[in-house]
Amino acid sequence: MSAAPLRIGVIVEGPDDARTVPGLVDRVLLDAVPALAGKLDEARTFRGIDASAPFVTWSAVDEEVRRHPVPRRHGHFGGRPAIEDARTAVLALRCFVAQEPQPAAVLMVRDSDGKPQERRRGLEQAREDFPWPFQVLLGVAHPMRECWVLAGFIPQTKEETASLADLRRELGFDPSxxxxxxxxxxxxxxxxxxxxxxxxxxxxxxxxxxxxxATDLGHLRGRGKDNGLAAFLGEVEARLAPLFSDRPPR
Structure with missing residues (x-):
């Protein structure tokens, strides 16, 4: 009998991110664990704090906390004030801790909105705040999710090639x-x-x-070096893929 699918908690900005982020996770898992080919749906499932939903948005965390009471987070983090989303992230992680069964990992992905270092450090404060009973993966899309999509854009038609050329002239650089x-x-x-x-x-x-x-992972990593995508793919490879390598589906 095959093992139950690993549960992966997902905290993102909204529905568009909830399409992109799991899709990127699956790409890395398939690349790192070839045995998952054709078996992904049996091996993993994505969920929000509400187990019936596939994700939770950052804006909904407070509401979920009211439905799943967990202790509020006060005080400093490692002797330093909380940065950006640190307290909200801790509350979300505590909600996942309270789930039965608990997830094997939680993805926390945020747009930088022009503050990539602050957003990243706030999420790191939350990850470092407690020895969580699951892997915590961080992603900061700089400045937003659409940039991760652009990193994978390769013109496929004459129209797309012309549109990209027009944008390069208008902006003074290649936005992809x-x-x-x-x-x-x-x-x-x-x-x-x-x-x-x-x-x-x-x-x-x-x-x-x-x-x-469809875009090659090497291309995504290369174009995603400065927009946070490469770092997120690295987190998936280092922190999530080994969970599947240790228990490939039968």
């Missing part, structure tokens, strides 16, 4: 190669990742998904 230089402060700004992605993919969700499901 240097997505970290885009600006998340306004959706309509010239350097908005949402605007750039909209011009390139014209709202085609299936084409967008191919940017992270």
């Amino acid at each position: 190669a240097r997505s970290d230089e885009l600006d998340a402060s306004s959706k309509t700004a010239k350097r908005s990742p949402k605007r750039v992605l909209g011009i390139l993919l014209r709202g085609d969700g299936e084409r967008e998904a191919r940017c992270w499901t």
Whole structure:
């Protein structure tokens, strides 16, 4: 009889992130553990704090805490004040601790909104706050999730090639190669990742998904060095993949 699927908790910004992040996780798992090919759905499942949901958003953590009472986190972290999302992240992790059964790992992925170091350090404070009974993986998309998608964009048609060339002339750089230089402060700004992605993919969700499901992992890591994607993929490979290597599905 095969082992039960490993439960992976997911905390993200919203539904779009909840498509991209698990998809990237699966790519790394399949690359690192070839025995998972064709068996992913039997090997892992994604869930939120509410076990019936596949993810929880950062904005919903407080509501979930009211439904699943856990102690509030006060005071300093390692002698330093809390940074950014540290306290919210700890509360979310405590909710996952209270689950039965507990997850094997929890993914905490956040947009940087122009503050990549602060957001990262806040999540690290939460991870280091307690010897959690599961792996905790961190991701900071700089400046936002759309930049991780852009890192996987390779023109497939004449129209896409022309659109990218137009954007390179307008912006003065290739937004797929240097997505970290885009600006998340306004959706309509010239350097908005949402605007750039909209011009390139014209709202085609299936084409967008191919940017992270079909593009070579080496390409994603190379283009994701400065936007947080490479670091997140590294966390999945180092912290999550070994859990599956130790118990490949039968």
